[in-house]
Amino acid sequence: MNSRRRTFAPRQLAVYAMQFAIVGILVAGLLARNVSIVVNGVLALAVTFLPALVSHDWEVRPSPGVTLWITLAVFLHAVGMLGLYDHVWWYDHVTHTLSATIVAGVGYATARAIDRYTDAVYLPRRFMFVFIVTFTLAFGVFWEVLEFFVRLGADYFGAEAVLVQYGLEDTIMDLLFDTVGAILVGLFGTRTLSSVVDSIHYRIEELRAG
Template sequence: MQAGLVVILAAGVALGNVSVIVNATLSLAVTALPALLERDHGVTLDPVIVVWITVAVLLHSAGMIGLYDRVWWWDHLTHTLSGGLVAIAGYAVTSAIDEHAPDVTLPPAFLWVFVFLFTVAVGVCWELLEMIGRELARAMDVEPILIVYSVEDTMLDLVFNVVGATIVAAMARLSGGRAVLERLGDSLARQ
């Protein structure tokens, strides 16, 4: 998958597309984080989370070379994956607080409400950053790195973030999926 990101980066360079170059470079950096965290801080992420992160950034970077424009559902897929990833991270952080803070006790129903709201809040913050970035790029007369298509597209992005969070919550409610999610969340929470 990292080789795929290198190919996308090379395509961005060949096309002279700054958005593709920046996104592919940042995506490669993100894929290196799990190994750096393990080497420098002894933090070991579950392999499923590492693959999930890598797939999400690879698909996002691939979208930047035209798939967002040509494949109507590509943006929905990437936001669903990202929303699920944010939900797992929110679950891990919230579970760690619940487990390690003696004055905090979170009922399971509240935990999932919090994770859902956390995912929505992160999605809103991301969309605001995209819009601010676009306006700053316009003000400086440079090409925006992140593309904002419309308010309707932004709302759909948020909807698919929620779809990702809902899938993660559903996994937690299913008997087999609950163990997988707890393993993923516990691997993050231990760190």
């Protein structure tokens, strides 16, 4: 009797390894009773399952490279909550840049799919680059405002802040590296996202036909 052995590609194995590591970080946060680590660990782990969720429920199929990209971004953030954000000066810049590429990728894929879906919307290539940067910065500003109010709320109630903001200079630097991430996607990431764009476009067509 022949048995079939399931094999995993290196990218898939890397995703599983990072998910396992995030679970370890989450457990460490629970043992230390650190609310910030626990909340960020739960959110990071949830995000790693989003590609599988949208593939199963919405039939939007990210490539293995995109799944690895998303998982790496949230994994590095979860690791940073262990103390790297406080003790390694450049770590926050790296995670902000990588997270910004995810936001930029979502904005690009959605806008490009809509552009292909209807003739009423036309987004020239040059404008698309501007759109990616603008969309990413808008989300970055929203996130910084959210961090500010979360910190105010935590201070008011005497609780531990799950999102940390270090002041105006830190906010400006975060937005700067958000811009860097958006530019990287605008210059080099659009081809990587082509499969996502195709999936969204086909899904819109199916919904329209149905």
